[in-house]
Amino acid sequence: MSDVVHPTHLVEINAPVPFLAGPREMWRNFREYRHLIWNFIQRDIRLKYRDSSLGYFWSLLEPMGLSAVYWVLFVILAGKPQPKFALWVLIGVIVWGFFSQAVSDTLTSLTRNEGLIKQVYFPREIFALTNVGSKLILSALSLLVCIPLMVHFRIAPTPYLLMVPVGLALTAMLGLGIGLAMACLNVVNRDVDYFFRFVMRAGFFLSPVMWTVEQAGSRKSILPYLLYNPITLPLTLVRDGIDGHGLHMARHYIIYGVSFSVLTFLLGAAIFKRFESQVVKKL
Amino acid sequence: MSHTTIHLEGVSIDFPRTKVTVGTIERSLLRMIGVGSRREPMFTALHEVSLEVKEGDVLGLVGRNGAGKSTLLRVIAGVYRPDRGVARRSGRVCLLAGLGVGFIGNLSGRENIYLYGAILGHRRQLLDKLRDSIIEFSGIEEFIDQPLRTYSSGMKARLGFSVAAAVRPEILLIDEVLAVGDADFRERSTARIKEMMNEAGTVLIASHSLGLIQEICNRAILVEKGHIVVSGTPDEVCTTYMGQEKKLKSVPAAGAGSR
Numbered sequence: 001m002s003d004v005v006h007p008t009h010l011v012e013i014n015a016p017v018p019f020l021a022g023p024r025e026m027w028r029n030f031r032e033y034r035h036l037i038w039n040f041i042q043r044d045i046r047l048k049y050r051d052s053s054l055g056y057f058w059s060l061l062e063p064m065g066l067s068a069v070y071w072v073l074f075v076i077l078a079g080k081p082q083p084k085f086a087l088w089v090l091i092g093v094i095v096w097g098f099f100s101q102a103v104s105d106t107l108t109s110l111t112r113n114e115g116l117i118k119q120v121y122f123p124r125e126i127f128a129l130t131n132v133g134s135k136l137i138l139s140a141l142s143l144l145v146c147i148p149l150m151v152h153f154r155i156a157p158t159p160y161l162l163m164v165p166v167g168l169a170l171t172a173m174l175g176l177g178i179g180l181a182m183a184c185l186n187v188v189n190r191d192v193d194y195f196f197r198f199v200m201r202a203g204f205f206l207s208p209v210m211w212t213v214e215q216a217g218s219r220k221s222i223l224p225y226l227l228y229n230p231i232t233l234p235l236t237l238v239r240d241g242i243d244g245h246g247l248h249m250a251r252h253y254i255i256y257g258v259s260f261s262v263l264t265f266l267l268g269a270a271i272f273k274r275f276e277s278q279v280v281k282k283l
Numbered sequence: 284m285s286h287t288t289i290h291l292e293g294v295s296i297d298f299p300r301t302k303v304t305v306g307t308i309e310r311s312l313l314r315m316i317g318v319g320s321r322r323e324p325m326f327t328a329l330h331e332v333s334l335e336v337k338e339g340d341v342l343g344l345v346g347r348n349g350a351g352k353s354t355l356l357r358v359i360a361g362v363y364r365p366d367r368g369v370a371r372r373s374g375r376v377c378l379l380a381g382l383g384v385g386f387i388g389n390l391s392g393r394e395n396i397y398l399y400g401a402i403l404g405h406r407r408q409l410l411d412k413l414r415d416s417i418i419e420f421s422g423i424e425e426f427i428d429q430p431l432r433t434y435s436s437g438m439k440a441r442l443g444f445s446v447a448a449a450v451r452p453e454i455l456l457i458d459e460v461l462a463v464g465d466a467d468f469r470e471r472s473t474a475r476i477k478e479m480m481n482e483a484g485t486v487l488i489a490s491h492s493l494g495l496i497q498e499i500c501n502r503a504i505l506v507e508k509g510h511i512v513v514s515g516t517p518d519e520v521c522t523t524y525m526g527q528e529k530k531l532k533s534v535p536a537a538g539a540g541s542r
Contacts, residue, residue: 010290010371014361039401047389119380120402121361277364281298 014121014277022273023266029123036122037130044134059142063094070210084243087149091239092209098139099171099231100200105131106179107196110187110276114283124276125269128180132172140168146242158244167237170261174230177264184275187282207231212239214248230264233257286373288454288485289336289359293368296354296509297325328354330509331368336487336502341480343496343517344489345524346506352489353380355506356456359487374453374485377403379443379460388432392423392442395431399446413449420475421445422468437463444468448475455479457488461495473499493521 017025030037049055067090074081074089109127110117117124143164150157178196186192207229208216213236216223226232233247233254240247247254328351336342344352357363358370360378386395396417400410418427421441426434434442440463447455461472476486476499490496496503496517503520505513513523 010287010373013359013370013372014364016364033404035406036401036404039398039407043387043390043394043398047387050389118357118362120378121376122402122404281296281363 016277017273019270019274022270025273026123026125026269029125030129033122033126037126037133040126040130041134041137044130045137048134048138056141059138060145063090063097063142064145066093066097074210084153087146087153087243088212088239089210090146090149091143091242092212092235094139094142094145095167095171095235095238096204096207096209096231097142098135098168099175099234100204101135102132102172102175103179103196103200104193105135106176107182107186108193109179110183110279110283111190111193117280117283124280125180125272128176128183132176136168136172143238143242150242155242155244160241160244160246163237163241163247167234167239167241170234170237170258171231173265174234174261177261177266177268180268180272181264183272184279187279203229203231208235208239212236217248227253228256230257230260234261285338285483287335287337288340288373289334289487290371291332291334291358291368292370293331293333294329294358294365294370295327295331295367296329296358296363297327297366300324300326328509329358329365332509332511333368334504334511336485338483338485339480340502341476341486341488341500343500343503343520344487344506345491345493345496345503345520350506351509352506353458354509356380356458356487356489359454360456372454375404376454376456377447377450377452378456378458379447380456380458386431386439386443389430391429392427392431392434393418395442396446399443400450403447403450403452405450409450417442417445417449420448420471437465437468440464441468444472444475448472448479451479451482451484454485455487457486457490459490461488462490462492469495493524497521 049058052058054061067086070089070093071081071086074085106128109131110124113124113127182192182196206226208226213223213227213232216226227249233249234257236247236249332351332355334355344355346352354363356378357380358365359372360376362378387398390398393414396414397407397410400413401407418424421438421444423434423438423441426438431439431442440460444457444460444464455476461469464472473495476488479486480501488496488500500517503515503517504511505520505524507527513520
């Protein structure tokens with residue numbers, strides 16, 4: 001059995017990690033526990049649609065239905081949209097759904113798994129990583145709905161499609177970062193959860209889900225503020241990648257968007273590792 | 284010679300005395316970074332506990348409810364980080380606490396074997412090899428593909444012990460789990476623990492069943508209000524514990540009589 005390590009020397013149990021080493025520690029745990037993470041992801045996906053007859057079709061039907069609703073709403077409010085609008089909204093709905101689930105799942109990852117946390121030890125970020133991992137897979141599957149629309153609008157696949165995984169990865173990092181930073185605080189005070197539910201609902205309208213950066217471009221007064229919304233870049237990367245053209249955004253907004261997501265993730269990881277063992281006692 | 288596998292040095296654990304109503308966000312925030320104006324009321328669950336356990340030891344933990352036995356096991360498992368003192372161990376650890384913890388009710392028993400095995404740090408290939416012996420040891424072949432929520436608590440405990448025993452951790456921590464099994468299973472699990480003892484494994488058992496402690500342990504400690512008050516042979520420790528229990532029982536009766 002290669003798995004068995006023979007006891008040679010004593011190691012400190014659960015030794016504290018310096019604040020700045022938090023992300024590195026998380027990366028190490030990710031590598032060490034990848035089998036468990038994969039097992040959990042499979043479980044999540046298998047359980048998601050258990051006892052439903054349509055099963056995985058729900059991950060296609062749900063964004064389609066929502067997009068149809070938003071499309072009708074747009075027609076009522078703003079008149080006849082551009083023909084490709086249906087595709088843009090569909091992508092927006094899928095990416096936004098992934099983002100808001102990533103935030104809320106990560107935020108509540110400690111409080112939801114109280115039973116397991118108290119009885120078995122493994123790094124607690126694994127709950128967040130597996131939840132976001134499985135939602136990432138389901139969202140990527142949902143994006144397959146775009147294929148028939150791409151055929152309909154005669155959009156040929158271009159190398160810009162490579163922006164799609166980048167956009168999804170940045171969305172995951174941003175969602176994980178916000179959630180990890182707040183997860184420990186949420187144990188102490190559950191108001192955090194309720195507050196963020198509200199923030200995400202409001203954020204929906206401030207983010208380019210039902211509209212695009214190009215559409216907002218005609219309103220010069222609000223555009224810069226919308227471009228500073230950290231989800232704008234990841235979402236637009238996915239949308240423009242599928243639509244087959246480059247980003248219509250100034251370079252500094254792109255650099256800002258990428259670094260915002262990455263830094264949020266690193267900071268969230270550090271905060272989580274710093275306070276995790278303190279709040280476990282409050283569960 | 285036998286190596287030390289668990290070494291605790293002056294380990295203390297404080298728990299916040301949580302009230303049902305929670306303070307405001309700012310106060311919790313400030314307290315977390317240590318700027319809090321008023322200290323939170325604390326309850327010390329373990330007071331400077333020092334303990335050394337070696338390979339081949341089967342250590343029994345006895346004590347009343349809330350004495351700190353489970354907290355001690357959780358410190359060794361890594362669930363709680365000591366507030367003061369240092370806890371060290373060597374080797375893989377496996378904590379069996381509660382009934383079938385780490386198990387997911389909607390998954391079948393078989394799927395749970397893989398899940399629990401993965402939680403204990405094992406990869407799929409190894410579990411493929413061990414699966415049949417785990418199912419056989421648990422004695423629940425008949426129900427192994429049923430969802431776990433349909434299992435009785437005894438069956439869950441059997442499955443948990445079977446996985447834990449099969450993956451052969453260097454340190455096995457058992458928190459009042461064996462008591463729920465039936466006589467037949469208890470006999471087999473006792474035999475398995477003795478086997479671990481011979482294989483130089485370390486086992487810690489917290490139990491209220493003094494008979495079990497006396498039967499399989501070679502050492503025991505009595506835990507009381509977060510202190511280790513007696514440490515010695517299982518017989519010594521159990522006798523002390525029984526004596527205290529008797530005294531405790533007679534006190535309230537006498538008190539009631541005098542009033």
